[in-house]
Amino acid sequence: MANPSLNVASHLERMAAQHPAQVAIHAPIGRVNADGPTEHRAITFLELNADSDAIAHGLASIGVVRGTRTALMVPPAPDFFALTFALLKIGAVPVFIDPGMGVKNLGKCLAEAEPEAFIGIAKAHVARRVLGWARKTLRTTVNVGQWRFYCHTSLERLREMGRTRGAYHIPEPGATEPAAILFTSGSTGVAKGVVYTHGIFAAQVELLKATYGIEPGEIDLCTFPLFALFGPALGMTCVIPDMNASRPAQINPHKAAAQIKQFGVTNMFGSPAVIRRLGELVGEGPTDLAGKPLVEPTPPSPLPEEKGELARETAVLEATSADNSVCPLPEGKGDGGGGSTCDTRGRLSSLRRVISAGAPASAASLERFVRLLPGGVEVFTPYGATEALPVANIGSREILGETRSLTERGRGVCVGRPVGGVEVYVIRISDEPIAEWSDSLLAAPSEVGEFVVRGPIVTRQYYNRPDATKLAKIRDPKTGDVLHRMGDVGYLDDHGRLWFCGRKSHRVTTPHGTLFTDMVEPVFNRCEQVARTALVGVTRGGVTYPVLCVELPDYRALTDHYPALKKRLPTPEAIKTKLRQRAGATFHTERITYLLHPGTFPVDVRHNSKIFREKLAVWADKQLGPKWTPEAQA
Numbered sequence: 001m002a003n004p005s006l007n008v009a010s011h012l013e014r015m016a017a018q019h020p021a022q023v024a025i026h027a028p029i030g031r032v033n034a035d036g037p038t039e040h041r042a043i044t045f046l047e048l049n050a051d052s053d054a055i056a057h058g059l060a061s062i063g064v065v066r067g068t069r070t071a072l073m074v075p076p077a078p079d080f081f082a083l084t085f086a087l088l089k090i091g092a093v094p095v096f097i098d099p100g101m102g103v104k105n106l107g108k109c110l111a112e113a114e115p116e117a118f119i120g121i122a123k124a125h126v127a128r129r130v131l132g133w134a135r136k137t138l139r140t141t142v143n144v145g146q147w148r149f150y151c152h153t154s155l156e157r158l159r160e161m162g163r164t165r166g167a168y169h170i171p172e173p174g175a176t177e178p179a180a181i182l183f184t185s186g187s188t189g190v191a192k193g194v195v196y197t198h199g200i201f202a203a204q205v206e207l208l209k210a211t212y213g214i215e216p217g218e219i220d221l222c223t224f225p226l227f228a229l230f231g232p233a234l235g236m237t238c239v240i241p242d243m244n245a246s247r248p249a250q251i252n253p254h255k256a257a258a259q260i261k262q263f264g265v266t267n268m269f270g271s272p273a274v275i276r277r278l279g280e281l282v283g284e285g286p287t288d289l290a291g292k293p294l295v296e297p298t299p300p301s302p303l304p305e306e307k308g309e310l311a312r313e314t315a316v317l318e319a320t321s322a323d324n325s326v327c328p329l330p331e332g333k334g335d336g337g338g339g340s341t342c343d344t345r346g347r348l349s350s351l352r353r354v355i356s357a358g359a360p361a362s363a364a365s366l367e368r369f370v371r372l373l374p375g376g377v378e379v380f381t382p383y384g385a386t387e388a389l390p391v392a393n394i395g396s397r398e399i400l401g402e403t404r405s406l407t408e409r410g411r412g413v414c415v416g417r418p419v420g421g422v423e424v425y426v427i428r429i430s431d432e433p434i435a436e437w438s439d440s441l442l443a444a445p446s447e448v449g450e451f452v453v454r455g456p457i458v459t460r461q462y463y464n465r466p467d468a469t470k471l472a473k474i475r476d477p478k479t480g481d482v483l484h485r486m487g488d489v490g491y492l493d494d495h496g497r498l499w500f501c502g503r504k505s506h507r508v509t510t511p512h513g514t515l516f517t518d519m520v521e522p523v524f525n526r527c528e529q530v531a532r533t534a535l536v537g538v539t540r541g542g543v544t545y546p547v548l549c550v551e552l553p554d555y556r557a558l559t560d561h562y563p564a565l566k567k568r569l570p571t572p573e574a575i576k577t578k579l580r581q582r583a584g585a586t587f588h589t590e591r592i593t594y595l596l597h598p599g600t601f602p603v604d605v606r607h608n609s610k611i612f613r614e615k616l617a618v619w620a621d622k623q624l625g626p627k628w629t630p631e632a633q634a
């Protein structure tokens with residue numbers, strides 16, 4: 001007996017049968033108007049389902065069949081949804097790669113994924129042909145458009161071929177049958193292709209529904225392409241934003257707000273970069289890349305005053321977390337040049353929840369953004385990775401009201417409690433493969449170790465990367481389960497909450513102990529004289545020393561906003577004095593050397609937040625010179 005519910009595409013079929021007239025997609029016609037409504041094309045569930053059926057028939061007749069790996073390079077517009085569901089219905093294996101990772105890496109990923117078919121817009125085909133992407137394995141190419149464009153066929157032709165053939169019969173998928181290959185963002189090396197099975201997609205849909213209480217009929221502004229698939233599967237109407245999906249940090253917040261208001265959007269999936277940009281709607285001037293408002297720099301203050309500063313911040317925090325129902329905009333900052341929409345007309349009052357995934361979200365940007373939301377509405381920041389998502393969940397109320405102040409004291413970043421059905425263990429840190437699970441691997445309670453995840457959302461392997469698979473997976477001989485090593489370090493607290501302390505590969509092992517990036521950097525990041533910091537290790541004579549690279553606020557934006565400040569910017573020495581004061585207040589940050597970085601840090605293009613610490617370590621090493629040691633410097 002077929003089990004269609006295991007195939008995510010069967011949710012679309014069900015919605016088309018039960019709610020045929022409900023809109024599945026609102027796609028803007030042309031650019032979105034930032035000041036008011038925009039004309040959108042509405043596609044109902046019935047239409048989307050019929051379109052994906054027609055395309056599925058067309059694809060099958062040109063040889064794209066169950067198991068055919070198919071690279072899909074199409075922006076998240078209606079065709080993307082129809083094609084994704086068509087491929088899933090067939091049982092073909094779509095390969096999703098983020099074009100934002102750059103042409104060189106794209107080529108490597110495509111070679112590794114060995115796609116047999118390639119469906120893309122004309123631009124993607126030009127790149128494919130010029131750069132020879134996947135030349136060895138491709139058999140079938142489809143141009144997304146009216147014309148063939150040197151491909152075997154066009155999407156329009158496929159539609160014509162399948163239009164009269166009715167529903168596509170979805171074959172029964174096995175729970176472990178590959179459903180898609182999704183690439184990681186490649187922030188610690190070349191991106192890896194993660195093999196998703198039908199069972200994993202089905203579990204993710206159920207977990208997202210249960211964790212966030214998402215109901216059919218909700219309206220979603222989907223600014224995160226990976227989640228675009230889940231909108232229709234959860235019965236939500238998807239509003240397509242006017243943005244480059246590979247550059248979420250460039251989203252125009254006013255356009256997003258206009259769409260939220262036009263459609264009464266209730267749910268938003270987004271990356272932390274989107275949350276930071278939407279926070280600008282509060283209208284209090286520019287923020288740095290960590291989402292902190294750029295404020296007038298003050299000269300370094302002595303330690304006793306810092307205690308007062310902490311108390312002041314705590315009071316502000318408490319006030320914020322107690323009541324976010326009133327938009328605390330200062331007088332006169334409402335509709336100024338910044339175009340604030342945070343007022344009685346502009347609050348994003350239809351939103352019921354916001355889900356920010358993919359990278360750490362800074363507390364500062366959450367703090368700003370929640371001021372745009374109705375009272376009681378939270379921003380959730382699920383923790384997870386392409387290989388296992390979601391693993392844990394926490395909301396902005398708990399972060400801003402409690403955990404943030406501990407983060408700033410060096411305790412790591414709280415990423416919440418494991419979601420239902422997912423178990424998280426902490427094992428002793430090792431860089432070696434671990435073939436079999438055993439309880440003897442477990443770290444001591446509260447010791448920082450590597451997170452290991454067990455559950456229905458855990459993927460079992462990377463495609464074509466046996467070495468990476470060996471390093472990341474552990475088999476449990478008792479149950480046959482495959483557990484995933486997150487490559488992240490942290491610990492569990494007494495309340496069962498996970499505290500993320502950084503990437504395992506970014507830890508700095510010194511003779512005085514091991515330092516973890518996310519236990520060190522937040523201590524310094526709250527200094528207003530810095531934008532972000534990044535901890536790296538510099539090795540001299542076999543000894544590794546901790547070095548803190550410091551990114552300064554964007555002083556140009558700051559002085560544009562506060563011209564009077566031009567003459568009062570802090571000197572490098574003043575900044576270092578401030579950092580030293582901070583370090584002295586926390587036991588594990590005392591022996592650090594500071595290095596001011598010119599310009600912005602190298603970061604991932606997608607989120608603008610995953611710092612390439614490997615690159616910074618090389619830079620720091622060069623800056624300090626071969627003869628440097630902290631002792632010699634002193």
Ligand SMILES: Nc1ncnc2c1ncn2[C@@H]1O[C@H](COP(=O)(O)OP(=O)(O)OP(=O)(O)O)[C@@H](O)[C@H]1O
Nearest residue numbers: 184185186187188191358359360382383384385386
């Ligand atoms: N809520 C969160 N808080 C802190 N970090 C997070 C959160 N969510 C995700 N992350 C970080 O993002 C990582 C997962 O990102 P992703 O799967 O996109 O690939 P990547 O790990 O960045 O890339 P690669 O594995 O290729 O280096 C997690 O392992 C974690 O380090």
